[in-house]
Amino acid sequence: MSGNLPHRPPVLRKPVVRTRRGLGGALPALIIVSLFFVVPVVALLLRSVTEPTPGLQNYAILFGDGTYARVFFNTFLVASIVTAVTVMVAFPVAWTLAIMPPALGSIVFGIIILSMWTNLLTRTYAWMVLLQRTGVINRTLMDIGLISEPLPLINNLTGVTIGMVYIMLPFMILPLVGTLRAIDPMTLRAAALCGASPLDAFRRILLPLSLPGIAAGGLMVFVMSLGYFVTPTLLGGTSNMMLAGMIAQMIQSLLNWGLGSAAAFILLVVTMALYALQLRLVGTQRVTGGV
Amino acid sequence: MTEPFLSIRNLRKTFGSFVAVHDVTIDIPKGEFLTFLGPSGSGKSTTLYAIAGFQDPTSGDVLLEGRSLLSVPSHKRNIGMVFQRYTLFQHLTVAENVAFPLRVRRRPDAEVNRKVAEMLSLVRLEGFGGRYPGALSGGQQQRVALARALAYDPPILLMDEPLSALDKKLREEIQAEIRRIHRETGVTILYVTHDQDEALHLSDRIALFRDGRIAQIGTGEDLYLRPACEFVASFIGNSNFLPAEHLQTTDGAATIRLADGSIVSGVKATQEFGQGQKTRLMVRPEAFRLRPGPATAGLAVEFIDAAFFGERRRVVARTSAGQEIDVRPPSDMANDHDETAQQSGQVFFDPAAAFLFPALQTT
Amino acid sequence: MLLDYDRLGWLRGALLAFTGLVAAFLLLPVVFIVLLSFGSSRWLAFPPPGWTLKWYEELFAEPAWLEAALTSARIATMATVLAVVIGLMASFALVRGKFRGRDAVRGLLLTPMVLPVVVFAIAIYAFFLRIGLGGTTAGFVIAHTVLALPFAIIPISAALEGFDKSIEDAAIVCGASPFEAKLRVTLPSIKIGIFSAAIFAFLASWDEVVVAIFMASPTLQTLPVKIWGSLRQDLSPVIAAASSLLVLLTLSLMIVTALIRRKLST
Numbered sequence: 032m033s034g035n036l037p038h039r040p041p042v043l044r045k046p047v048v049r050t051r052r053g054l055g056g057a058l059p060a061l062i063i064v065s066l067f068f069v070v071p072v073v074a075l076l077l078r079s080v081t082e083p084t085p086g087l088q089n090y091a092i093l094f095g096d097g098t099y100a101r102v103f104f105n106t107f108l109v110a111s112i113v114t115a116v117t118v119m120v121a122f123p124v125a126w127t128l129a130i131m132p133p134a135l136g137s138i139v140f141g142i143i144i145l146s147m148w149t150n151l152l153t154r155t156y157a158w159m160v161l162l163q164r165t166g167v168i169n170r171t172l173m174d175i176g177l178i179s180e181p182l183p184l185i186n187n188l189t190g191v192t193i194g195m196v197y198i199m200l201p202f203m204i205l206p207l208v209g210t211l212r213a214i215d216p217m218t219l220r221a222a223a224l225c226g227a228s229p230l231d232a233f234r235r236i237l238l239p240l241s242l243p244g245i246a247a248g249g250l251m252v253f254v255m256s257l258g259y260f261v262t263p264t265l266l267g268g269t270s271n272m273m274l275a276g277m278i279a280q281m282i283q284s285l286l287n288w289g290l291g292s293a294a295a296f297i298l299l300v301v302t303m304a305l306y307a308l309q310l311r312l313v314g315t316q317r318v319t320g321g322v
Numbered sequence: 323m324t325e326p327f328l329s330i331r332n333l334r335k336t337f338g339s340f341v342a343v344h345d346v347t348i349d350i351p352k353g354e355f356l357t358f359l360g361p362s363g364s365g366k367s368t369t370l371y372a373i374a375g376f377q378d379p380t381s382g383d384v385l386l387e388g389r390s391l392l393s394v395p396s397h398k399r400n401i402g403m404v405f406q407r408y409t410l411f412q413h414l415t416v417a418e419n420v421a422f423p424l425r426v427r428r429r430p431d432a433e434v435n436r437k438v439a440e441m442l443s444l445v446r447l448e449g450f451g452g453r454y455p456g457a458l459s460g461g462q463q464q465r466v467a468l469a470r471a472l473a474y475d476p477p478i479l480l481m482d483e484p485l486s487a488l489d490k491k492l493r494e495e496i497q498a499e500i501r502r503i504h505r506e507t508g509v510t511i512l513y514v515t516h517d518q519d520e521a522l523h524l525s526d527r528i529a530l531f532r533d534g535r536i537a538q539i540g541t542g543e544d545l546y547l548r549p550a551c552e553f554v555a556s557f558i559g560n561s562n563f564l565p566a567e568h569l570q571t572t573d574g575a576a577t578i579r580l581a582d583g584s585i586v587s588g589v590k591a592t593q594e595f596g597q598g599q600k601t602r603l604m605v606r607p608e609a610f611r612l613r614p615g616p617a618t619a620g621l622a623v624e625f626i627d628a629a630f631f632g633e634r635r636r637v638v639a640r641t642s643a644g645q646e647i648d649v650r651p652p653s654d655m656a657n658d659h660d661e662t663a664q665q666s667g668q669v670f671f672d673p674a675a676a677f678l679f680p681a682l683q684t685t
Numbered sequence: 686m687l688l689d690y691d692r693l694g695w696l697r698g699a700l701l702a703f704t705g706l707v708a709a710f711l712l713l714p715v716v717f718i719v720l721l722s723f724g725s726s727r728w729l730a731f732p733p734p735g736w737t738l739k740w741y742e743e744l745f746a747e748p749a750w751l752e753a754a755l756t757s758a759r760i761a762t763m764a765t766v767l768a769v770v771i772g773l774m775a776s777f778a779l780v781r782g783k784f785r786g787r788d789a790v791r792g793l794l795l796t797p798m799v800l801p802v803v804v805f806a807i808a809i810y811a812f813f814l815r816i817g818l819g820g821t822t823a824g825f826v827i828a829h830t831v832l833a834l835p836f837a838i839i840p841i842s843a844a845l846e847g848f849d850k851s852i853e854d855a856a857i858v859c860g861a862s863p864f865e866a867k868l869r870v871t872l873p874s875i876k877i878g879i880f881s882a883a884i885f886a887f888l889a890s891w892d893e894v895v896v897a898i899f900m901a902s903p904t905l906q907t908l909p910v911k912i913w914g915s916l917r918q919d920l921s922p923v924i925a926a927a928s929s930l931l932v933l934l935t936l937s938l939m940i941v942t943a944l945i946r947r948k949l950s951t
Contacts, residue, residue: 053782060775060794060834068797068831071812072805120707127704130690139708146711148935151892152912153928157714160721160729160920167717167731200711216688220376221409223396223686225423226474229696237687239413258801260895265916275803282807295804306799376692396686
């Protein structure tokens with residue numbers, strides 16, 4: 032039943048009578064997306080192999096230069112850290128939300144939605160003020176005597192991590208609540224009667240059963256983090272620039288369209304590959320959930 | 323006097339203002355198969371959950387060999403349980419499910435493997451060890467659940483309506499399995515069901531629950547042949563209740579007047595009655611005969627409907643007082659005359675097989 | 686027992702405490718920014734030495750802020766209407782249609798949500814420069830419609846999948862034209878999906894920063910671009926005042942959403 036992913040059975044399709052039935056409604060959407068999404072993106076990617084001269088030299092530069100390698104490495108590092116922290120913070124919250132009384136839970140859900148719907152720049156601005164050298168967090172820590180010098184919380188990895196985790200948390204918590212609510216509490220009772228201590232029940236039952244949700248959510252957070260522009264640009268430093276920031280800089284400041292579009296192409300390929308993987312994960316989760 | 327093996331003492335459980343279990347006391351000897359029978363909401367599952375440790379009772383105690391279980395968390399109670407819904411661990415194979423209780427007890431691999439094989443053969447699922455629960459039928463899943471619950475040799479096995487999700491044929495098949503396993507292992511079983519046939523088929527004793535109390539506890543025969551109250555009489559088996567007026571009782575045998583004016587002597591009084599008190603006479607459908615016997619009482623009826631079921635007839639008749647009664651006399655191979663072919667006639671019953679209950683206070 | 690709220694023991698206290706902390710973390714910047722906007726310190730000292738409304742006065746004194754807000758509202762409204770109408774038609778095709786490559790079409794229409802915005806931003810920026818739509822309202826509306834489309838299609842498709850088509854067929858059997866049946870039977874049944882689509886599409890445009898940064902011209906900038914520009918200069922408390930108004934808008938949007946959902950679902 033499971034464990035044979037590479038050999039997926041062919042998708043069974045219903046016999047199609049008329050192959051274009053109902054397509055008409057999708058045409059306006061298809062036209063606008065093709066004309067104003069597909070064409071511009073393909074045109075951009077073409078520039079990566081035509082500017083300044085035809086060839087793959089832009090990619091050679093990107094892969095050959097240590098500066099760019101550091102940006103790639105840093106992008107993956109930040110995305111990995113953000114994903115790991117987000118998963119670890121989101122899981123207990125989702126667990127609590129899945130079982131707590133609805134009246135109390137709806138307050139927490141309200142706070143999550145408020146945070147999610149508040150303007151992105153507003154939230155980032157707040158963190159810039161909170162985390163700066165003379166900001167509230169440093170002042171408070173110094174007042175209670177935990178530190179004597181202000182901690183460098185902004186324009187570095189710490190700042191980016193805090194800001195990004197803040198933005199990503201709702202995207203991890205909300206789907207995980209669904210995953211956890213789908214687990215029958217009786218299963219955990221059975222585990223307890225079988226002799227499993229709370230720790231054993233968590234390690235051997237609850238965690239494995241929520242793993243598909245964790246993997247799908249974690250992958251989504253990872254993909255979103257890889258291409259994020261605003262928060263890393265405002266909260267990160269120049270020494271830990273991420274891919275999206277570098278692409279913007281190449282185009283906006285350096286006007287190097289060839290190199291910028293090559294970097295964009297790399298970001299696109301990585302994102303799409305991970306997205307396909309995520310679809311597959313969610314797909315198999317549906318299959319196993321449907322027994 | 324030795325301590326009973328498992329003892330439930332004055333158990334009470336309330337949820338807010340709702341009283342789920344009023345006051346339940348039962349002593350259970352080792353190796354017994356005891357069934358909690360009752361309609362839904364009668365407190366039978368709540369009592370079981372208190373034994374399992376899923377809910378703390380409001381008051382009362384549960385003692386195993388004289389020691390209270392209440393302060394022991396579920397995972398240390400060493401009790402086996404099979405649930406109503408399939409609670410197998412979907413991410414583990416059948417063998418891993420059965421091995422789970424042994425793994426969390428940190429038993430050595432050799433013992434785990436031996437025990438898993440033994441359990442799978444006990445529930446007749448040899449060769450299924452490598453499959454995932456999702457690939458099994460409902461009946462097979464419940465058998466795996468049974469193997470998992472017995473793998474660590476618990477002294478007590480709790481079963482919470484384990485067959486309710488299965489179809490009739492599978493139910494009967496697994497009932498036979500459960501009887502066999504009870505015989506082979508000697509485990510003490512507490513079984514919850516709302517199905518009286520299941521209870522009669524499986525149990526040594528039945529505790530019949532009603533509104534958070536035990537209405538009667540005893541063998542199936544006790545409950546069927548000697549019901550303590552009208553509820554027991556109507557819940558176990560089928561029954562007709564005829565309104566009657568109590569005249570007098572001597573040595574437990576009562577004389578009554580039925581609605582049509584006829585007087586019947588020698589019915590079983592289940593309690594003391596005053597003269598002229600309104601009562602109800604319970605006669606089981608299968609206690610009726612179509613022909614008079616040596617000491618039978620007769621009841622004039624109109625035959626409304628009759629069907630032949632081989633071993634017995636099922637007749638719907640109406641008394642002269644206008645009450646419809648259910649009559650199921652056994653077929654008489656020696657005399658194939660069908661009395662119900664007439665429009666009216668008489669049905670007969672032995673007064674010693676009829677029980678007198680007080681009239682219902684509330685309806 | 687790990688999923689029984691009443692049987693968690695000390696773990697319940699730990700989980701509740703942790704969730705409370707995370708809720709506080711999520712609430713912190715939002716509350717902080719509102720408090721800050723009333724603080725009298727230009728250097729954003731906290732707690733502020735005194736309270737004042739002067740940042741709001743400065744905000745309203747500068748017409749560029751109001752202008753940017755109006756531009757954002759105009760673009761977001763147009764993008765929302767377009768995305769919901771086009772998304773509604775597309776959803777009917779995706780849910781009910783039986784054409785070859787339906788899954789591929791669905792995937793394509795949802796891709797703008799997945800692709801990193803910065804890639805789309807530079808692509809559409811270059812494209813609009815070439816065809817003369819750069820820095821125009823039309824350009825903004827088109828770009829935001831593309832980005833908002835997935836957010837419209839997902840809730841509408843979900844609502845449509847949950848709707849039993851035989852009810853619509855019954856209306857047609859009763860004599861309604863197919864269009865009339867959709868208008869009078871189907872649309873009212875999926876109104877919550879359409880409403881969610883409108884909210885999400887509006888937020889997708891109203892909050893959009895990256896495309897806007899590239900597309901903005903000195904004469905046409907949206908509110909996020911105005912905030913972005915100010916942020917890169919200094920952390921003026923005027924931004925806190927503008928942000929507080931945005932928080933107020935979010936809150937009212939949440940309340941209106943809750944009210945309308947309650948009304949629509951009855």
